Amino acid sequence: MSSPVFTQVAELGRRSIMRTLRQPAQVVPTITFPLFLLAINAGGLDATTNLPGFPTNSYLTFALAVPFIQSGIFAVNNGGADLARDIETGFLDRLALTPMSGVALVAGQLAGVIALGFINAIVYLLVGLAAGASLAAGLSGAFVLLALATLITFAFGCIGVYAAFKFGNGEAVQGLFPVLFVFLFLSSMALPRPLIEQDWFRTIATYNPVSYLIEGIRSLFIDGFDAEALALAFGSALVIAGIFLALAVTNLRTRLVRT
Amino acid sequence: MSHEHPASIEVEGLVKQFKKGPRAVDGIDLRVEPGEIYGFLGPNGAGKSTTVLMLTTLLPPDKGAARVAGFDVGREGARVRENIGAALQEAALDPFLTGREHMRLQTALHGLPKAERRKRGDSLIERVGLSDAADRRVGGYSGGMKRRLDLALALVHGPRVLFLDEPTTGLDIQSRTALWEEVGRLARDEGVTVFLTTQYLEEADALANRVGIIDHGRLVAEGTPGALKAEIGDPSVEAVPADPKRRDDVARVLQQFGAGECPHAIDESIAVRLKGGDSSLADVVRALDREGIEVAHLQLHAPSLDDVFLAKTGRTLEGSGEGEEDDAVLEEPRQPTASGAAAA
Numbered sequence: 001m002s003s004p005v006f007t008q009v010a011e012l013g014r015r016s017i018m019r020t021l022r023q024p025a026q027v028v029p030t031i032t033f034p035l036f037l038l039a040i041n042a043g044g045l046d047a048t049t050n051l052p053g054f055p056t057n058s059y060l061t062f063a064l065a066v067p068f069i070q071s072g073i074f075a076v077n078n079g080g081a082d083l084a085r086d087i088e089t090g091f092l093d094r095l096a097l098t099p100m101s102g103v104a105l106v107a108g109q110l111a112g113v114i115a116l117g118f119i120n121a122i123v124y125l126l127v128g129l130a131a132g133a134s135l136a137a138g139l140s141g142a143f144v145l146l147a148l149a150t151l152i153t154f155a156f157g158c159i160g161v162y163a164a165f166k167f168g169n170g171e172a173v174q175g176l177f178p179v180l181f182v183f184l185f186l187s188s189m190a191l192p193r194p195l196i197e198q199d200w201f202r203t204i205a206t207y208n209p210v211s212y213l214i215e216g217i218r219s220l221f222i223d224g225f226d227a228e229a230l231a232l233a234f235g236s237a238l239v240i241a242g243i244f245l246a247l248a249v250t251n252l253r254t255r256l257v258r259t
Numbered sequence: 260m261s262h263e264h265p266a267s268i269e270v271e272g273l274v275k276q277f278k279k280g281p282r283a284v285d286g287i288d289l290r291v292e293p294g295e296i297y298g299f300l301g302p303n304g305a306g307k308s309t310t311v312l313m314l315t316t317l318l319p320p321d322k323g324a325a326r327v328a329g330f331d332v333g334r335e336g337a338r339v340r341e342n343i344g345a346a347l348q349e350a351a352l353d354p355f356l357t358g359r360e361h362m363r364l365q366t367a368l369h370g371l372p373k374a375e376r377r378k379r380g381d382s383l384i385e386r387v388g389l390s391d392a393a394d395r396r397v398g399g400y401s402g403g404m405k406r407r408l409d410l411a412l413a414l415v416h417g418p419r420v421l422f423l424d425e426p427t428t429g430l431d432i433q434s435r436t437a438l439w440e441e442v443g444r445l446a447r448d449e450g451v452t453v454f455l456t457t458q459y460l461e462e463a464d465a466l467a468n469r470v471g472i473i474d475h476g477r478l479v480a481e482g483t484p485g486a487l488k489a490e491i492g493d494p495s496v497e498a499v500p501a502d503p504k505r506r507d508d509v510a511r512v513l514q515q516f517g518a519g520e521c522p523h524a525i526d527e528s529i530a531v532r533l534k535g536g537d538s539s540l541a542d543v544v545r546a547l548d549r550e551g552i553e554v555a556h557l558q559l560h561a562p563s564l565d566d567v568f569l570a571k572t573g574r575t576l577e578g579s580g581e582g583e584e585d586d587a588v589l590e591e592p593r594q595p596t597a598s599g600a601a602a603a
Binding site for chain 1: 315316317318319332333334336337339340341343344345347348349351352353355356360363364365367368369370371396412
């Protein structure tokens with residue numbers, strides 16, 4: 001007997017969502033930490049909007065893109081650590097003894113982080129708007145924003161799943177967390193790229209895909225629908241997801257050995 | 260091997276070697292009949308879990324052949340998995356899910372029709388005595404409850420062969436006995452073949468129809484517990500003198516009755532294997548009395564599986580695995596081999 005793949009994905013996804021939402025330590029920081037940083041930055045860096053060429057007079061609106069990326073970085077930790085725990089505890093072996101497909105495992109595993117990323121995106125958006133940020137793209141832009149934020153969470157979640165399959169332990173997955181924060185800080189997180197004075201910093205930010213993820217979200221808040229920014233953001237997220245999904249599936253072959 | 264009927268488990272020359280270290284499994288041959296409970300007994304690191312992983316298709320063998328439920332573990336892995344259930348070392352459960360949610364996931368992944376999933380899950384939960392705890396998260400379960408749920412999950416699809424890897428390790432006597440009863444019932448009433456690894460002598464003794472003793476990856480003895488113990492032959496007598504200063508005197512007396520070996524000391528007691536069997540005990544008592552030695556404790560021990568292990572390996576089972584690593588498979592990632600292991 002073998003269940004259809006969509007049943008497997010649905011059941012594994014259900015498990016992933018329940019497990020995620022039942023761990024306050026996974027849920028609460030992903031909501032509060034980015035909003036806390038947003039409040040500090042919006043309060044302390046508001047004078048930055050006086051710089052010539054700064055695209056908006058509200059630093060809150062400018063910085064509101066950052067929590068969506070931070071949520072993605074948390075997705076690496078949460079999705080990867082849960083899967084690593086499954087490997088460490090032997091739960092993956094239990095699943096391997098069923099007719100479960102590898103595709104269902106990966107897809108189901110990501111359901112929890114995607115669900116949490118979606119919830120987080122709604123919270124950030126509502127809190128940001130309530131605090132005075134504006135969304136130039138309007139209501140339809142909000143849907144695009146949620147879609148992009150969810151895709152970004154999915155892309156980062158793939159990094160976590162890859163790391164879990166590769167290293168097989170939670171500590172190694174958690175070790176990626178600070179590394180990804182370095183990527184965030186070396187992006188156009190705090191300033192538009194043209195306004196970054198240091199050449200080396202601007203160069204790194206230009207090559208850093210995180211910049212394009214942020215700029216895509218930011219464009220919806222500040223410019224409305226900027227096709228180029230959105231294409232780069234969606235494209236960057238898809239490339240990250242594609243690369244790490246492929247790596248995850250490759251490493252799955254080692255972890256989920258069945259004759 | 261030539262047999263009239265197919266075995267549930269048939270293994271010939273099974274070998275597994277990891278990159279670092281000796282062969283974890285070194286040419287095992289065994290055959291387990293349908294409905295039999297086979298106890299695979301050995302210390303930590305002997306190769307028990309590695310063998311189970313190979314037989315459950317989770318680890319490709321390097322050499323040899325194995326058929327489980329009539330299917331080749333190397334070439335027909337999916338068919339093997341359809342016919343087996345397994346509760347591997349450590350109850351692999353999700354602490355954030357309830358017992359009933361585990362059942363739901365397992366029944367769905369095994370492809371049970373939607374209408375049957377709940378019914379099957381509930382009946383198994385009831386069978387292992389977890390109805391009252393079914394809607395509680397597994398993180399709050401005791402070790403015994405986790406093991407019982409583990410067993411229920413392994414039975415979801417009605418397997419013909421059940422692999423239990425040290426199912427009672429760390430459990431209290433009550434939980435252990437309850438699990439033994441359920442395993443015994445499965446074999447007796449439902450004809451399920453059970454392959455049980457254990458490092459507990461009493462577990463193998465109480466449950467298994469036949470026992471295979473594994474040490475350093477090799478099967479060193481195999482037979483019914485009774486037959487293995489009969490091979491050892493004589494029982495032993497153990498005496499504790501009332502006056503500890505008279506231990507040497509007790510040893511001297513017991514030596515007269517020993518089967519060619521010197522009496523050995525165990526804590527405060529002196530023990531020797533009786534060359535005359537049970538009937539020599541009265542002679543021992545009379546001899547001690549003649550010497551005026553007062554004994555605080557005198558006990559006759561029938562041969563145990565530990566004696567069998569001692570006779571076959573020169574070591575006692577209890578403690579012989581201490582300091583050794585667990586089966587190497589637990590220490591390094593499993594690698595597929597070129598012989599056809601594949602991801603799902």
